[in-house]
Amino acid sequence: MDEEMKAIRQNKTWRLTNRPASRRVLKGKWAYKIKNEVHKNGNNTTRHRARLCFMGNRQINRLDFKETFAPAAKFTTILCILAMTAASGWELHQMDVKTAFLNGDLDKEVSMEQPDGYVNSTYPDKEWRLFQALYGLKQAPKMLYAKLDDFLKSQGSDNIDPDACLYLLMHDGEIIIVLVYVDDILLVASSLAAIYEIKDALHKRFEMKDLGEAKVILGLNIRRDKALGTLKLSQGKYAGQVLEKFGMAECNPIGTQLEVGLQLVKADESDDALPYREAVGSLMYMMVGTRPDLAFAIGKLSRFVSCYGKEHWAAIKRVLRYVKGSMEKGLDFDKNSSCVLQGFSDADWAGDHETQHCTTGFTLILGGATVSWGS
Amino acid sequence: MASQRLRTAISGGPINIKVDNSGCIDFSKKPVEHKRTKHIDIRCHFMREVITSDKVTLEHCATDDMMADPMTNELGKTKHDRHVEALGLR
Secondary structure, X not given: OHHHHHHHHHOOOEEEEOOOOOOOEEOEEEXXXXXXXXOOOOOEEEEEEEEEEEOHHHOOEOOOEOOOOOOOOOHHHHHHHHHHHHHHOOEEEEEEEOOHHHHOEEEEEEEEEOOOOOOOOOOOOOEEEEEEOOEOOOOHHHHHHHHHHHXXXXXXXXXXXXXXXXXXXXXXXXXEEEEEEXXXXXXXXXXXXXXXXXXXXXXXXXXXXXXXXXXXXXXXXXXXXXXXXXXXXXXXXXXXXHXXXXXXXXXXXXXXXXXXXXXXXXXXXXXXXXXXXXXXXXXXXXXXXXXXXXXXXXXXXXXXXXXXXXXXXXXXXXXXXXXXXXXXXXXXXXXXXXXXXXXXXXXXXXXXXXXXXXXXXXXXXXXXXXXXXXX | OHHHHHHHHHOOOOEEEEEOOHXXXXXXXXXXXXXXXXXXXXXXXXXXXXXXXXXXXXXXOOHHHOOOHHHOOOOOHHHHHHHHHHOOEO
């Protein structure tokens, strides 16, 4: 708790003020979490972390906040950057903003009661006037993004129009790419010196944690072989967790996702005992991340999330068996593959016999693996 | 400026899309009326625009080489394995 308070004090988050008559004063709450940390020497330690949270659930739209939208990088952007990284042999590093949301500047007056355990003994009736965002505040992610955006632009970087989270810096002929995913920052540069330069600049401005070469981003495992020029992304661990969750950890693997020519019809009533929606949702994240091969099966099965029965459940179990057989499969970018974007587009003619609807599918391939797909 | 450089670094020209429907390619080049041309979506006009302005080119490919096939069909084992490999999943 003291550590968190220290971070909050360092950021000059609040000032003790008199309770205003007109403004709403909301509460804060402590949230505790036990974090497992794996150290470089292989030791496991647990750390108890306390976090002071603002009770954003009591905030009222238009009264306490206006806009809350904060952009996050798209998977396609991340994959394209990784493909280019593999193709050009660039450096790929990762950083993390410590106590990220405490960095956001508030543009509106926000007041909070003094948190439990840290009530000022001389002025117990006064309240905190916040200057910086706290966790739990509805507008916190937006404020953090605005601050990072400001900083990166002040460094002379160019925001690229297709994705608001992608920044590009040209410096002495070196390319530096910065990708922001809320508080996770992916740095790509043509040389190590350039990486250190941008890291230094970030360290000076924010309290950052340097994670070195990127290994995991958004639950995607990055395995890189610089000598061979390959970069592989996989979600094996997540796949294992999904199988475990649906009791399919010990199932027999199978080679394909769906039966050939499978026609499913809507069930009259959903069988609520089956965790069908959960299974579709869990597989969806895999599909979006690294598994274009699941796109069609998941697309087809998710048409029935409101009207599923036993046969739909059997179909998704088959998909889970397929996942079991291909857990470590992932996108494999290769230096030797062509770095020209190649698209493919296909449609089936009224493939859904019930509604006569067509399914369109597309993939875009860059550097030996798919970077964008849809079904 | 920098984004332009990044874009040319990726593709260096129009993006090539492979399609296994030659009727569709012909229609994109020359939209002729036929008794079977109906239900033309607004997206078709978008495609025609990007094709005439050389941002995208269409090219025919055999259905067997169609890498988007696993996105529209449930495939048998042999075809499935080949396509999955081609998608870059290893």
